[in-house]
Amino acid sequence: MPDPRSSSTGLLAAVSAYGLWGLLPVYFIALEPTGPVEIVAWRILLSLVFCLIIIAATRSFPALRPLVVDRRILLLSAVAAALIAVNWHVYVYASVSGLIVEAALGYFINPIVTVALGVVFLRERLRPAQWCAVGLSIIAVIVLAVGYGTVPVLALALAFSFGFYGYVKNRMGPGVSAVGGLTLETAWLVPLAVGQLLVLAGLGALTAGTVGPGHTVALALAGIVTAIPLLLFAAATRRLPLTVVGFVQYLNPILQFLFGVVVMGEAMPLERWVGFSLVWLALIVLSTDAVRARHHSRRRAAPPPVEPV
Template sequence: MPDSRASRSGLLLAIGAYGLWGFLPAYFLLLTPSGAVEIVAWRVVLSLVFCVALLAVTRAFLPFAAVLRDRRIMVLSLAAGILIAVNWTVYVYGSTNGFIVEAALGYFINPIVTVALGVLVLRERLRPWQWVAVGISVAAVLVLAIGYGQPPWIALTLAFSFGVYGLLKNRMGPRVGAVAGLTLETAWLTPLAVVVLGVLASAGELTMGREGLGHVALLGLAGIVTAVPLLLFAGAARRLPLTVMGFIQYLAPLLQFAFGVAVMGEPMPPERWLGFALVWLALVVLTLDAVRHRRRTGAVRVPEVAAG
């Protein structure tokens, strides 16, 4: 029974994490007229404040201090911080400028990018069906590029920035948990974020405090909105098999896609539907291959995604 309870709680945590990530575009739209750069700057600063508070409450400063003495982890966390800043900025820009569907596409493509990075960087060998999934994904991007009239840059930037970010997190190893990792990354970025906020304030373009108390409250939640899904995800990952996490991970981009099409009315001409259908087919092939491989070997690594 303990395993059953752990699975149920893990499932709820995973749905909570990916569900919250799925509704991020709606949250960012509520922050209008704040621009992507200001939102990300506040997100960095407030995430650091929230994470430091969590470290204090959980009395995790000693293990965190030990991580600070590891030069390799510090360098990797700096690189990860830069990548997550790029990812956040592009995602917020897409969410607030009518590209929610394309942003969702980025997180659908991300598992394929993770597999490709394994080949290019880690020299891993792909199984035949993984090659099929990669090939279908390449065809999907070509179809979407024709449909958009240019490559889907927002989707590709999100997919590759988060894919390389995941690779760096993998290299950091299990010593660095979700809170410690986000603390390090936002600590590196906070000086730049403070400078950005100062420049916006001096130019009279800072929206914090100028759009009413509701806007202040929503913007002030940026740290919690950033950190809570990561904590839920970390809890789920400890309780659920990777294959289950691999299926649930598509909840976030599905919700984003549905929000973009059904609520925001973003256009979906036939060629875009075809491109998305090819991406979804590639994900089905990739996931089924991972499940089959697990049944044969008892181990599987399903690429995981997070959104925004």
């Protein structure tokens, strides 16, 4: 029997993680006039600092050593670092450029991209409902592309970069903790972050410490803002079934979508409503199928009833 307290804690952690991720555009916009390149650079450096502080406080350095000497883990963490760097740059750019709704579309599409990656790389066989969800998503992208006269590049970049990131993290295995994985990934990205900051400083475009004390403090929180949702997510996945986590993940793009439309006033012409509606329909089909499949597997795994003597 699952522990009700553990499940409640896990659900709270999952809602908190995806809720914080959904509100990230608010934080990035509050950092104006800092641009996306500088925000991501500080996010990388300060995330590494925050992770090292956590490791030091919990005396977890011995657990980090096996990861550092494992060539396979190091290689996979380097690939994951490259993917998350792309994701962060695109996401922050979308947030500060008034393209929050398109970013939300990317995270709505992400679960379907994950299913497609399972077919391509893991040779998984899709059920009819899953094929239907993938087909609806492709139609949605076509509708949006035709309506806008261009492919939603930012949304697809977010969906595929995070989808491949999740795949690589899965290949790393459960032995790599959230803190350990983020530590390795940000360590790989330090040269990139330092290079970006040096270029901005050379151009006279560095904003850190030049806008005001409030802005400086907000920018200094980039590491905490990045790491805390990830740690909450790790806590949730250890306490909840993946189907529950899968449902909660939609909180992130829903909050982004509402923020973009209601607060920032982004346009929602007919073709965008049609495209989003198709994606939402695909997610309903995918989620319903996942629940049915889980229920069916539980029934098959249950012991046969005992016949009365």
